């Protein structure tokens with residue numbers, strides 16, 4: 001694996017060629033780092049599953065550089081999905097649409113739907129544009145972590161998670177710390193009305209404003225599989241417990257106004273909800289880096305981004321059989 005910290009246009013061209021040749025490229029987006037592969041190359045995509053240790057029936061998001069690419073990957077696109085795409089792409093939103101023939105089972109986990117996203121990070125967009133100019137159709141990219149673990153928001157975290165599993169010709173591109181820090185909002189656009197499958201920085205309120213109606217925050221009836229909706233997700237090695245004060249020797253994450261309990265190790269003290277989202281995963285990782293057994297997190301209540309933070313933290317605090 002090669003780690004590239006100065007992503008000049010030459011480096012981006014090299015990375016796009018590596019993708020075309022069937023290698024893996026980890027790259028930054030505004031949400032979290034992704035582990036990219038040519039979304040039309042079955043063996044490259046299967047390598048992504050191997051490197052992550054992820055079950056193969058879990059679908060991957062296809063990343064594209066422009067709205068014109070949607071119709072390559074999806075059919076029967078509802079008007080509200082076009083509206084969402086126009087309002088929030090490039091950005092932290094994934095649309096689940098009826099797949100075209102280009103979206104094979106090895107991308108969709110055998111489902112009839114495909115997840116599409118145009119990220120806004122300039123390095124991600126440059127890579128996708130370069131890849132498409134070499135004849136590529138889209139880059140499949142799950143978060144660049146081992147299955148069940150915390151998503152990486154820095155290139156160092158990608159290296160810690162996956163570095164030893166990557167091949168010599170695979171790349172990790174450094175583009176700094178991700179500015180949002182939580183995975184994209186996933187919106188099911190396969191029905192008459194949209195519904196949110198995974199909350200994120202494009203909030204329920206923003207989606208309702210865009211489509212001009214109230215929508216469901218979660219559909220229990222949906223048959224779509226969202227791996228992040230399983231338990232055992234977003235978990236550091238340390239045990240995470242919510243809304244309790246930390247004891248001596250434990251890690252503590254809370255808003256700046258909340259004092260650190262005596263003897264606890266303060267891992268983060270964000271001043272607002274946006275900062276909480278941005279630094280949460282790296283703070284959990286910091287707890288693992290110093291081998292804490294337990295991290296106590298007091299999360300902010302509220303709508304919008306606070307809901308996405310709560311969603312991830314509840315999953316990361318679920319009991320696990322082993323880790």
Ligand code: TXA
Nearest residue numbers: 031034059060113114115142143183184225226227228
């Ligand atoms: O912010 C993000 O979305 C990041 C960056 C790299 O783009 N990617 C990401 O990928 O979080 P991943 O694979 O870790 O999570 C993608 C989520 C999963 O919960 C997956 O089940 C869902 O999106 N998803 C992807 N394709 C789908 C499909 N065809 N149908 C239903 N859900 C899908």
Ligand code: MG
Nearest residue numbers: 142143151228
């Ligand atoms: Mg993930």
